[in-house]
Every structure is written in structure tokens, then in C-alpha cells.
Amino acid sequence: MKNAEWIKRSEDAFIGTYNRFPAAMVRGSGCRLWDADGKEYLDFLAGIAVCSLGHCHPKVTEAICRQAGTLVHVSNLFHTPPQIELAELLVANSFADRVFMCNSGAEANEAAIKLARIHSSQGRYEIIALAGSFHGRTLATVAATGQPKFHQGFEPLPQGFIHAEFGDPQAIEKLISPRTCAILCEPLQGESGVRPLDPEYLRAIRSICDQHGLLLIFDEVQTGLGRTGTLFAHEQLGVTPDIMTLAKALGNGLPIGAMLTTDKIAASLTVGSHASTFGGNPVAAAAAVEVLTVLLSDGFLDSVQEKSRYFVTRLEALAEQYPHLAGGVRGAGLLLGLVLTEQGIEQGAAIVAQMFEQGALINFAGNRVLRFVPPLIVSKEEIDQLVGKLRSVFDQFS
Incomplete structure (x- = not known):
């Protein structure tokens, strides 16, 4: 069954308390999700900071x-x-x-x-x-x-x-x-x-x-x-x-x-x-x-801090490249926000929607920041992929 069919069944059955993305997720592994149409997503939402060890951790x-x-x-x-x-x-x-x-x-x-x-x-x-x-x-x-x-x-x-x-x-x-x-x-x-x-x-x-x-x-x-x-x-x-x-x-x-x-x-x-x-x-x-x-295993939390520093550096570089859209980074560990400028705030929801189209999941928090809460097992390569997709989307709004 495809996304459209699942979405129709969902809309016919549920009280409308959620503004959902147009996808029915059917499978997950690590930092990746797949929808009913087979599209792959890089997940930097982690079920809203829930799946910290990634999807289906063995x-x-x-x-x-x-x-x-x-x-x-x-x-x-x-x-x-x-x-x-x-x-x-x-x-x-x-x-x-x-x-x-x-x-x-x-x-x-x-x-x-x-x-x-x-x-x-x-x-x-x-x-x-x-x-x-x-x-x-x-x-x-x-x-x-x-x-x-x-x-x-x-x-x-x-x-x-x-x-x-x-x-x-x-x-x-x-x-x-x-x-x-x-x-x-x-x-x-x-x-x-x-x-x-x-x-x-x-x-x-x-x-x-x-x-x-x-x-x-x-x-x-x-x-x-x-x-x-x-x-x-x-x-x-x-x-x-x-x-x-x-x-x-x-x-x-x-x-x-x-x-x-x-x-x-x-x-x-x-x-x-x-x-x-x-x-x-x-x-x-x-x-x-x-x-x-x-x-609590040896080195796990140290690795979170290391990846945080790397991610912050990449996001700060992005903010410098697009100063009309982003003004800096705040947060701790792998709970990070890219603070948007007034122009960026106007495009915040659209940026998230475009990232979804690009196969990357983030959200717009507090009508002020793009929020990133990836699984704590995320790799630096996946961080690079996310930043690359975000750069591509920022180009569209420039």
C-alpha cells in the first residue's frame, strides 16, 4: 500500500490533532526511515528526541x-x-x-x-x-x-x-x-x-x-x-x-x-x-x-560531545554563508538549534517542508529556530549529508 492510501485511511479515522508530514513511515534503521513509497529519509528528529539509539537498535x-x-x-x-x-x-x-x-x-x-x-x-x-x-x-x-x-x-x-x-x-x-x-x-x-x-x-x-x-x-x-x-x-x-x-x-x-x-x-x-x-x-x-x-558504556557520551562540536562547527559555517537567513547556533550536545533571522523566520516552515522533500527530517521550534535532535549514534558523514541538504535548501531561499 502506498503513502496516499495510508494517508487517506488515516484522515478518515483520526481526530485531527496533528499536522503530519505527507508520508506513512513503514521502516526504520539507525538514522534512516523509509515511507510506504520507498523513499528514504535522514532522520534528525528521532521521534522528537526519542529514538536516541536510532531506529530498531539491535x-x-x-x-x-x-x-x-x-x-x-x-x-x-x-x-x-x-x-x-x-x-x-x-x-x-x-x-x-x-x-x-x-x-x-x-x-x-x-x-x-x-x-x-x-x-x-x-x-x-x-x-x-x-x-x-x-x-x-x-x-x-x-x-x-x-x-x-x-x-x-x-x-x-x-x-x-x-x-x-x-x-x-x-x-x-x-x-x-x-x-x-x-x-x-x-x-x-x-x-x-x-x-x-x-x-x-x-x-x-x-x-x-x-x-x-x-x-x-x-x-x-x-x-x-x-x-x-x-x-x-x-x-x-x-x-x-x-x-x-x-x-x-x-x-x-x-x-x-x-x-x-x-x-x-x-x-x-x-x-x-x-x-x-x-x-x-x-x-x-x-x-x-x-x-x-x-x-553508560565506555566512550558513548564522549562521542556525543565530539559529534556535537563537529555539528556546531558545520552549522556555524552555514550561518556565516547565509547571514540573511541564519544568525547562529545554540543548544547543547545533540539538541541544537540554528537561530533564524527575521527573513529566515518567515521561511522557517517552508525550509522544513523543503528539507522533507530533500529526504531530511527536522522541525521549526518556537517559531525561531531549526531544531536538530538526531539519534545520538549519528555519524559525522550523516551530519555532513544533513548540512549539505540544508545548504541546498538555503540556496533556494536566497
Whole structure:
């Protein structure tokens, strides 16, 4: 069956919540995808920063198949070995002592919100988030998200979320009240245009939390698990959170999320206070164990940093060649954005569409940058291919 037939069937069956590319993807391997018409794509989206080990990584695939033939689901009424192994790996390689498992980044953030509220004294329920943030699509995480476009039509939103101006610690201080229990932020904002939070800014946020007895929650759903060149982005920034959320790359495509915290804070969630039927199910957990094993293997994260430096150099050269379209590069590791000029912004969506025609997948984030989140296994040759295609497209808009 060809693309057109699959697309027609899709449009006849689904609620129209997605603006999809005109392709039905049927196969993936490494950094490549193929659609139903047989066209090949160089994938620098990775399922929106999910398939960090590439499509159908052999070790992850083997773990999924092995576990699917052994035990798929029993719920969290029972202990399961893959889930336990995953929790031990997360604890051993992070600041945390305890883990709660769920199915997505939004659910992980919901768990963090509930934990922050129940851990804090009565009457303290308000969470300060940042303008430009993105924390999920559930009602609570939409309310936490600092982008009004995601709020429209869903009002009234749940109470208890306020937003501070990005980059200004004093703006946060002014919002603190006797109701405040936590500050929630991403170490690097991905959806609003690949905006890193300055280390000094994050250290100031940590200091504010300490001074006022607030919890610091890091949403590392997109930045965690090697994406920025270390296992967690905050490791590079000299700031440790009280609670951290993970998802996306954790299962390399299988839905799984996690909330991590310390013994002291975790004690506030007791039996029956929170749950997830499918959270950390054996198949997803088995995949995640393999993902972490690969990420933690000798030299893997060093290679991400090396490829990041190479990619940044290539993108900076492109920006110099086309100054009317691009003004520079920002981000960390292999979460990078090519910042567009005002002229480039006008063409941003069209550039992405032309790259798709050229057989390369990227996206336009925050109406400001071309975002690149390739699998962490991407090669320098594939980076060269991507930049070559982008140069060809830029020529069309010059």
C-alpha cells in the first residue's frame, strides 16, 4: 500500500490533532526511515528526541522481543525484574534514591507536581514555572507550560501555576508567596526554540529554593539521557534538583517515563497516593535497561560531545554563508538549534517542508529556530549529508 492510501485511511479515522508530514513511515534503521513509497529519509528528529539509539537498535530490539515472549504485563501489584533493574540503574547513576515509573513525560511531570504539593506544608501548592516552558499536554502540565498558545480553549486551567519571566531570578523572587511550594524548569527549553538556561541563572534558582524552603524540579524529559552530552543536562551546570522527570529517550520508542527524587521527599508519597497501571511495564522497562546500558558504556557520551562540536562547527559555517537567513547556533550536545533571522523566520516552515522533500527530517521550534535532535549514534558523514541538504535548501531561499 502506498503513502496516499495510508494517508487517506488515516484522515478518515483520526481526530485531527496533528499536522503530519505527507508520508506513512513503514521502516526504520539507525538514522534512516523509509515511507510506504520507498523513499528514504535522514532522520534528525528521532521521534522528537526519542529514538536516541536510532531506529530498531539491535540490542534494544532483542531485549523487547525477549521480554515480550516472557512477560508483558502484570501491573504494579507485583514486582517485575526489568522494572527493578531499571530503577537500580537510575538510582545508581543519578542524585536520586527513589523512582516512580509511568508512561510519558507529561505523566512524570504530573507525578512531580503531586509530590511537590503533598510534601509541602498545608496551604503551599503553587508552582512557579518559566515563560516559554513546555511540560506536557494534560490539564495540569498545560497549566504549568509557559506558552499561552497551549492554554487556549482549555480554560479554566487548574490553579496553582504561575510563570516567571525567562532569565531573571528577581522575577522569580517577586512571585514567591506563602503558597509557593516549588520551582519547575527545563535546564534547556526545547519546544520554545532551544533556549539554554544560563548556569548562573540556574544556580540562582537553586539558591532561591534553598532560601525559601522550596523544591527544585528539573524537567529533563527532552534534555536527559545523553541528549546534551552527559547523562542528565544538569550534570554540566553544577546544579542538582530535588526532583527530576525523564521520558522520551528512556525506552528508545517504547512509552515509559520516570520521576526521581530523594528518600526524604519520596516518603511523602505513600501506598495509594499515586499509581500508574502500565508504568514501568516489563517490556518497556527491559528496553530502557538496554538504553541505559548503551548510554553508560565506555566512550558513548564522549562521542556525543565530539559529534556535537563537529555539528556546531558545520552549522556555524552555514550561518556565516547565509547571514540573511541564519544568525547562529545554540543548544547543547545533540539538541541544537540554528537561530533564524527575521527573513529566515518567515521561511522557517517552508525550509522544513523543503528539507522533507530533500529526504531530511527536522522541525521549526518556537517559531525561531531549526531544531536538530538526531539519534545520538549519528555519524559525522550523516551530519555532513544533513548540512549539505540544508545548504541546498538555503540556496533556494536566497
